């Protein structure tokens with residue numbers, strides 16, 4: 001019998017085992033550490049990996065990530081013939097889009113400034129701009145960015161996007177590759193990072209990039225903490241080159257007590273809750289993808305292992 005192993009949250013494992021028993025009884029759903037006969041396990045669904053886990057699965061064919069990202073999985077542990085698949089599921093995309101809309105509106109309406117004024121006991125009014133007078137740019141144009149763009153569109157922001165290879169998205173002016181980065185950045189009053197974390201994108205949110213944004217721009221990082229150089233962000237905020245930041249991710253997570261992000265007046269920090277894999281919906285995406293693989297088709301979200309996303 002074909003077997004899949006779930007490694008992670010016990011409650012999710014139990015729920016998914018019940019749903020698999022009902023919807024895909026031809027697949028034996030097992031929960032780590034109860035491997036049974038490990039030679040039967042062809043599929044693994046996990047958020048992170050350990051060397052022991054991978055070493056215990058000699059016949060692994062496909063690794064399904066529980067998240068939209070795969071950088072949290074140490075793929076150096078995974079033999080090159082094993083296929084790796086990202087999670088694409090409505091729970092993550094909808095919650096991410098909500099978060100980006102919330103953060104973009106909060107920055108557009110100067111919430112960090114008004115909160116600081118409130119704390120200081122001051123009553124200060126600033127001019128209010130229309131969304132159509134504000135430009136929001138997306139670094140990365142994958143599923144999560146596209147869902148966020150779609151959610152922002154009715155508000156009438158000017159929308160820009162940048163990605164390595166470029167993309168065609170209705171109502172969005174897009175830029176591509178290294179040559180497109182500077183002209184893109186020069187126009188972003190609110191910059192949203194939804195890039196995959198790879199060796200090319202690690203540390204991309206750094207002083208050099210901040211200096212290319214318009215003076216007083218704000219950033220939203222809902223991708224990975226590894227994209228951001230923390231000291232560069234604090235310096236850019238303190239000097240006024242950036243006005244505020246919404247951060248949902250950090251490096252490391254959890255961020256240690258006393259880290260400046262916790263107390264910086266221009267930083268809104270949330271604990272990696274922007275886009276959340278929902279147990280109830282993700283299991284159906286996993287089942288649909290497993291059916292595709294078993295039918296010899298391409299799964300949705302297969303990662304190019306050389307490229308890293």
Ligand SMILES: O=C(O)C(=O)CO
Pocket residue numbers: 066067068069070092272273274275276277
């Ligand atoms: O899906 C992911 O990769 C996440 O980071 C979820 O929060």
